[in-house]
Amino acid sequence: MKTVWLDDDKFHDECGLFGVFDHPEASNLAYLGLYALQHRGQESAGIAATDGPTLHVEKAMGWVADVFSPERLRRLPGRAAIGHVRYSTAGSSTLRNAQPISAAKTTDVSRSAATAATGAWVIAHSTMP
Numbered sequence: 001m002k003t004v005w006l007d008d009d010k011f012h013d014e015c016g017l018f019g020v021f022d023h024p025e026a027s028n029l030a031y032l033g034l035y036a037l038q039h040r041g042q043e044s045a046g047i048a049a050t051d052g053p054t055l056h057v058e059k060a061m062g063w064v065a066d067v068f069s070p071e072r073l074r075r076l077p078g079r080a081a082i083g084h085v086r087y088s089t090a091g092s093s094t095l096r097n098a099q100p101i102s103a104a105k106t107t108d109v110s111r112s113a114a115t116a117a118t119g120a121w122v123i124a125h126s127t128m129p
Contacts, residue, residue: 014040014041014087014089014118015040015041015084015085015086015087015117016034016037016038016039016041016084016085016118017037017082017083017084017116017117017118018030018033018036018037018082018084019080019081019082019083020033020080020081020082021079021080022080023079024079026049026078026079026080027047027049027076027077027081028073029081030047030049030081030082030083031047031064031068031073033083034047034064034083034085035064035065038063038064038085040085040087041084041086041087042063042085043061043085043086043087043088043093044059044060044061044062044067044085044086044093044095044097044098044099045059045060045063045064045067045068045083045085045086045098046058046059046060046083046084046098046099046100046116047059047068047073047076047081047082047083047100048076048081048082048083048100048102048114048116049076049077049078049080049081050078050079050080050081050114051077051078052078052079053110054112055102055104055112055113055114056075056076056077056078057102058072058073058075058076059084059095059098059099059100060095060098061093061094061098082100082114082115084098084099084100084116086098099115099116099117100115100116101114101115101116102114102115
């Protein structure tokens, strides 16, 4: 592995993840966890939460405190949540690359999922019927 030293005054970490399960304030705890992990990624922040039947996702470009207002956190009800802060090592710094990523089968809302990772994703076209 080759080490590259950068001569600028910016953070150079590689994303941060935080998850909460079975807590009534899961999204608020995920927010606090991401805030503590902000040094791991400064490009975008996102949280996905579930209240059981529905998956709620909020993400945007920017720092955690700028992305998640109290109003935005209220739109993330549920007892389980995952959060992600991004520092891109691959791909452009755009909202399209912000995480968590989510998918839902439009004819069955209960078949939805969200995930986040600190590595590169290989995106392929779905063959799901």
